[in-house]
Amino acid sequence: MDDKDSIKKNKTPKDRIRPVKNVKRIIILIAIILVIIPTILCIFLFNKIGVLQKQIDMLMIKKYGTIYVGMNHDKSHVAEAASSKEGNSNTFDNEKETKKSNDKNIDNNKGQVGDKDGNPTSDFKVDQAKTSQSKKEEETHINSNGQKDKDSKNEESKENIKKVYLTFDDGPSKNTPKILDILKEYNVKATFFVIGKTDDFSKEMYQRIVEEGHTLGMHSFTHKYDEIYHSLDNFKEDFFKLRNFLYETTNYLPTVYRFPGGSGNKVSDLDMSVFIKFLNDQSITYYDWNVINGDATGEKLSPEEAYQNVIEGVETFNNSYVLMHDAHTKDSTVESLSRIIEALLEKEVDILPLTDDVKPVQQVRFDEINQ
Ligand code: ZN
Numbered sequence: 001m002d003d004k005d006s007i008k009k010n011k012t013p014k015d016r017i018r019p020v021k022n023v024k025r026i027i028i029l030i031a032i033i034l035v036i037i038p039t040i041l042c043i044f045l046f047n048k049i050g051v052l053q054k055q056i057d058m059l060m061i062k063k064y065g066t067i068y069v070g071m072n073h074d075k076s077h078v079a080e081a082a083s084s085k086e087g088n089s090n091t092f093d094n095e096k097e098t099k100k101s102n103d104k105n106i107d108n109n110k111g112q113v114g115d116k117d118g119n120p121t122s123d124f125k126v127d128q129a130k131t132s133q134s135k136k137e138e139e140t141h142i143n144s145n146g147q148k149d150k151d152s153k154n155e156e157s158k159e160n161i162k163k164v165y166l167t168f169d170d171g172p173s174k175n176t177p178k179i180l181d182i183l184k185e186y187n188v189k190a191t192f193f194v195i196g197k198t199d200d201f202s203k204e205m206y207q208r209i210v211e212e213g214h215t216l217g218m219h220s221f222t223h224k225y226d227e228i229y230h231s232l233d234n235f236k237e238d239f240f241k242l243r244n245f246l247y248e249t250t251n252y253l254p255t256v257y258r259f260p261g262g263s264g265n266k267v268s269d270l271d272m273s274v275f276i277k278f279l280n281d282q283s284i285t286y287y288d289w290n291v292i293n294g295d296a297t298g299e300k301l302s303p304e305e306a307y308q309n310v311i312e313g314v315e316t317f318n319n320s321y322v323l324m325h326d327a328h329t330k331d332s333t334v335e336s337l338s339r340i341i342e343a344l345l346e347k348e349v350d351i352l353p354l355t356d357d358v359k360p361v362q363q364v365r366f367d368e369i370n371q
Helices: 003-010 013-064 085-104 133-139 150-159 176-185 200-211 232-250 272-281 303-316 331-346
Strands: 107-111 124-128 163-169 191-194 215-218 319-325
Touching (some): 163 331, 176 200, 176 331, 191 200, 200 215, 303 319, 303 331, 319 331
Parallel strands (some): 163 191, 163 319, 191 215
């Protein structure tokens, strides 16, 4: 009997099962690897797609100024990207024409104005949306009995309702959550013309503004007049910095703008028409204001004064664009807000957020500058 035979004979049943167990282990290990590797690859690829999509969006913004935004967003907030460059420029031209023709239909009224974000200085011409007779006739349907349709009557009465656009400049600030809470309590939507702040709290605030259905508008990244109004290049850089930052933070692409100091500010080094034309090329609508709560003045404003200023201002216009500030020192704005909203709701006015299809109020009107 040689050594090999003796080894074979000494093998126990356990020893014979061991190789089978090992094979089983290897098969299970291979199966796990086959499941895990594709899963990891999928996660990696999904992330990569997300990053690439954002990069494409950024390039689209830089090249065309517009993109489609996520499916969850209301399309009325979003400018469309055309399939070709030619098509795109046509889209812009059409928009310009629409804006021009809209502006022809509106009358001028005297409004309260600001020099620096609402400091009352002088009167100026502002647009006030007004229903033209022809438009009314167009929308009035006569049924077979010669009576107006019920829908037409509803539309007419709807047109007579005053509209109020509450706007908050300069945020986010420590007051942003308080303002948002009050708006939520009354189920009222407003517009926040924000500046660029990169801390976590501010990012959370931008997201809350969008998630809670308000309009996230732009008010420059730095809010430094001497920098942004020094040259068109500075203005462009600041504009894209803020727009891209807000898009990256909220996945929402803002389409409305408020110039720091308003379009009629007297501090810009260049004629404001230079910046206005640029915004128009980007399909951005800019809004000034015709009502102020007075919180831009250096003097301490009482909540009662803020309330009175807004209510008296709103009495004057069919469409009121109310300038207020979302800043650390503007507590009276927060303290007066509930009372203002309650009074407006009692008057049965529509309190709405600004969207780029809302007729703008402009100190320097787009249709009055040389093209
Ligand atoms: Zn401001």
